[in-house]
Amino acid sequence: TGGQVMAVTVEELQKHNTLDDCWLSIRGKVYNVTQYLHFHPGGVDEMMRGAGSDATDLFNEIHRYVNYESMLKKCFVGPLVIE
Ligand code: HEM
Secondary structure, three states: OOOOOOOEOHHHHHHOEEOOEEEEEEOOEEEEOOOHHHHOOOOHHHHHOOOOOEOHHHHHHHHOOOOHHHHOHHHEEEEEOOO
16 A cells, blocks of 8 residues: 655755655656665765755666666655746
8 A cells, every 4th residue: 555645846855855754756757765865875975965965867867777667666655846
């Protein structure tokens, strides 16, 4: 059972930029990656570079082939609002 989905503004996204409350956006979708951080093969610090922001470019530069949509299914917060 999925949680509630909510559209996320950039302003809201930016608030979640810490180790114990970390959201990031990839290709228009926002994910709460707080739990995943510690399983990231590239390490916590690498992933924190994208914390609280649109990390699409960063993600694409390093591993555009990674199937994050399936990996982060349970971490989906909602679509990023384009302002
Ligand atoms: C590996 C960076 C987000 C999944 C890595 C590596 C780096 C990196 C530097 C190591 C590559 C290597 O040693 O060759 C980042 C950054 C991210 C990010 C800067 C966002 C700001 C994500 C996300 C996922 C993910 C969202 C999936 C949910 C993986 C996987 C690997 C990996 C599966 C190992 C496979 C591979 O290296 O090809 N990442 N990552 N990463 N990352 Fe990320």
